[in-house]
Amino acid sequence: MDSQDNLSLKKRLRYQFDNFMSQGGFAVFLALLSAFFAAFVLMTLVRYMVELIFPNEGSPDILWEVFVQLIGLRDVGDDANFAAKIVGVFAIFIGLIFFSSLVAFVTQTFEEQLLMLRKGKSIVVEKDHTLILGFTDRISDIIEELIVANESEEDAVIVILAEEDKEVMDDFFRNNIADFKTTRLVTRNGSVTNLKNLKKVGVNDAKSVIILNEAKGADLEDFKSLSDSRVVKAILAVVAANEEVKLPSIVVEIHSEQYRRLAETIAPGVVTTLNEADILARILVQTSRNVGLATVYLNLVGFEGNEFYFYRPTLGWKNISFSKLQFHLPGTIPLGVRQIDGSLMLNPPKDYVLANNDEAIVLAEDDSAIEFYPEPTVQPREIGYQDELKVAERKMEKYLLIGWNNKTAIALGEYAKYVIPGSQVNLVVRDLTDEIKAKFDQIAKAYPDVNLQVKEVNVDSIEQLKTLCPYEFDSIAILAGSGKKAEEIDAKTLTILLELRQIFREYTAQTANKVMTDLIAEIINTEDTDLVVKAGVKDFLLSNQFVSKILAQVSQEPDVMSIYLDLFSADGSELYIKPISLYFPEEVVRQVTFADCVLAAQSRDEICLGVRINSEIGIREKNYGINLLPKLDRRLFLSLDDALITLAEDEG
Known part of the structure; x- marks a missing residue:
């Protein structure tokens, strides 16, 4: 019975010890430290007893001697008597076990912490990140x-x-x-x-x-x-x-x-x-109908270049109308108003008077550049068309869309919303599956006034591409295909671009007619932009970069998302690149300042954001001809080949 009780006691003690040690590194450290301290106390008592029985000459500091012997920094000494040497040897031996274990544990714990840090498991102590x-x-x-x-x-x-x-x-x-x-x-x-x-x-x-x-x-x-x-x-x-x-x-x-x-x-x-597909499909359609818009959008989204801000002056707007506001905020362009209930108005009526609690939606390079002046900073000249406004004649349009991905169906619907009745939108796919055919038929049925056609064509074959007569289209948009890596997807797109360019060259050589078809491509890898420009692309949609820029900007200012949704929608006001001849007669084009352009756009109920210089379209260092937010008093020296970038209700 006693043996059983003793056995149970041993088990209980062992169980409690195991529980204590399982608590982790600190428990192990305490156990080793306690064992070392117990050894120090024991060896100190033994040394005192030996010193009483076999005293050494002099008055040794027993506590210090035992401690340094335990940690291995001192031997027993030649002048000690035999009994002290025996105790010293035992102290060194015990210290070798316990102190070395303690040092080894500290080293192991340090290595584990380094390993945890390398693996990324440690805590982060940051704020506002x-x-x-x-x-x-x-x-x-x-x-x-x-x-x-x-x-x-x-x-x-x-x-x-x-x-x-x-x-x-x-x-x-x-x-x-x-x-x-x-x-x-x-x-x-x-x-x-x-x-x-x-x-x-x-x-x-x-x-x-x-x-x-x-x-x-x-x-x-x-x-x-x-x-x-x-x-x-x-x-x-x-x-x-x-x-x-x-x-x-x-x-x-x-x-x-x-x-x-x-x-x-x-x-x-x-x-x-x-929604990546929805936004990119809308941008693709707008870009294919207004070459250069993709570069404009790249300058608007994200933080590099120009940004959207919500601004309200401390002393209020002083009953200013929206048309006059543009000349009181130099270095920026007001695009709309956010009212106190959170609703947005892009391109509001010219005579809209801002309430003191309204916030202006401002496009600026930095928030430090935004400052409201009670008086206008520049006086624009009325040298553009004022009374008899020119209207761009809308014509039948013909577009070709190559490829099927998650953006294609949305893009087809967007094309159908923009073009006039009788226009043609063709879709070419490698494999016309029943699913694709069903979705296409559904879109075609929803827009009976637009001539929507779909064909199955091997786009890798230049002979089959020739059967499409690609030089007859206003623009051709090539959507990114499938692939594991961005380089692989872009390589397929680049191949189609080169084949189309070869077809255009052969057509021009045979007929002496210049091909006016614009090529638009969806590019995954930003580093491939130079290649596609050399392949003859007038504009490109950097899908990864677009989405990444929007995600980054919206994370810092969530309300900006509503601006993007309005801009990319076919309803309301959108961005257009319109010929300068719609705004100014030929004799004054080279004399205009940007303030004159802003006023001329206002006469058409539009907002001018900048200009596109035709001679710089293919030059990356010149931002492909896109110049947003020039100084209001800057003389632009434009030509009839140049255009204004405007926010407008329609393209007329």
């Missing part, structure tokens, strides 16, 4: 945009949480981003839907959260649906981690309309969703 969840091919463009946005801050922070290894992410950013300027980049590894991981990266103190979608537009619908559901789960995790209070603005990219509605209902007014 931008948190990015996920790691996709958009990440570098988003980071570059945020770096530009953070230039005015002394110590800005971007934190990235993704399932990729921290070392992989760090190497990627070092290789792809040349200058971080005033921004620090912090990477951490872990699941983006895990609450502990989110709290570890400071989601409670973040000013905004960007959630990236793993799926690309060209991926299968099942994978896009799965990726959308993961994004929604990540939104729920962010809301839960913040306990639904003081939520940061959350910006996400979601492909499915169903999941977008679901995401926006999780935290109304906090979650902003972006």
Whole structure:
């Protein structure tokens, strides 16, 4: 019975010891430290007893001698007697065990912390940082945009949480981003839907959260649906981690309309969703009908170049009308008004008088450039057409769309909304499946006044491309195909461009007629822009860069998304590039200032944002001829080949 009790006691003690040691590194450290201290006390008592029985000459400092012997810094000494030497040997031996174990434990713990840091598992202690969840091919463009946005801050922070290894992410950013300027980049590894991981990266103190979608537009619908559901789960995790209070603005990219509605209902007014296909398809159509608009949009979205701001002067607007406002805000262009209820008006009536609580929607290079002057800073001249306005005659249009992806159906519908009855829109695909045919027929049925046609053509064959008579179209838009890498997708697009250019050359050589068809291409990789320009492309849609810029800007100012939605829509006012001859007679074109252009556009109920110089269209260093926000008093020396960039209700 006693033996059983003793055995149970041993088990209980062992169990308690195991529980104590399982608490982690600090418990192990305490155990080793306690053992070392116990050894120190024991050996000190033994040494005192030996010293009483076999005293040494002199008065040794026993406490110090025992301690330095335990940590291995001192031997027993030649002048000690035999008993003291025996005790010293035991002290050194015991110290070798316990102190070495303690040092080894500290070293191991330090190495584990370094390993944890390398793996990206340590906590982030930051405030007002931008948190990015996920790691996709958009990440570098988003980071570059945020770096530009953070230039005015002394110590800005971007934190990235993704399932990729921290070392992989760090190497990627070092290789792809040349200058971080005033921004620090912090990477951490872990699941983006895990609450502990989110709290570890400071989601409670973040000013905004960007959630990236793993799926690309060209991926299968099942994978896009799965990726959308993961994004929604990540939104729920962010809301839960913040306990639904003081939520940061959350910006996400979601492909499915169903999941977008679901995401926006999780935290109304906090979650902003972006539909890549919808936005890019609208931009593609507008660009193919107004060559140069893609470059204009690239200058508007993001932080590099010009940005949208909401501005209200401290002392109010002093009953100023919107038409006069443009000459009281030098260095900027007012595009509209945000009223106190949050509603937006782009290109409001000229006689609209701003209320003191209205905010002007202003396009400017930086918010520091925005200043309201009570008096106009420049007096424009009425040298443009004022009474008898010229109207651009609308003609039948003919467009060719090559390729089928998630933007094609939207683009077909947008073309049909813009063109006049009787115009023609052709679609060419490699494989005309029943699904594509059904979607196309549905669109064609919805727009019976537009001649919509679809053909199955091997676009890799120059002979089959010739059967399309591509030189007869006003513009040809080539949509990005499918592929695992951006380089692979762009290579296919570039091949089609070169084949079309060859067809154009042969046609001109045979007929002596110059081909007027504009080529528009969707490009995935930003680095391929020079190649497509040399291939004869008049304009290009950088799909990755567009979406990345919008995600970055909306994360810092969520209300900007409503401006983009208005600009990209066929309803209301859109951007156009219109010939200068609609605004000024030939004899005054070279004399006009930008203020004169602004006034001339106002006479047509339009807002002038800048000019396009025709002679600079193919020059990258000249921004492909696009010049936004010149100084109001600057003389432009335009020609009849140049154009104004305006915000207008229609293209007339």
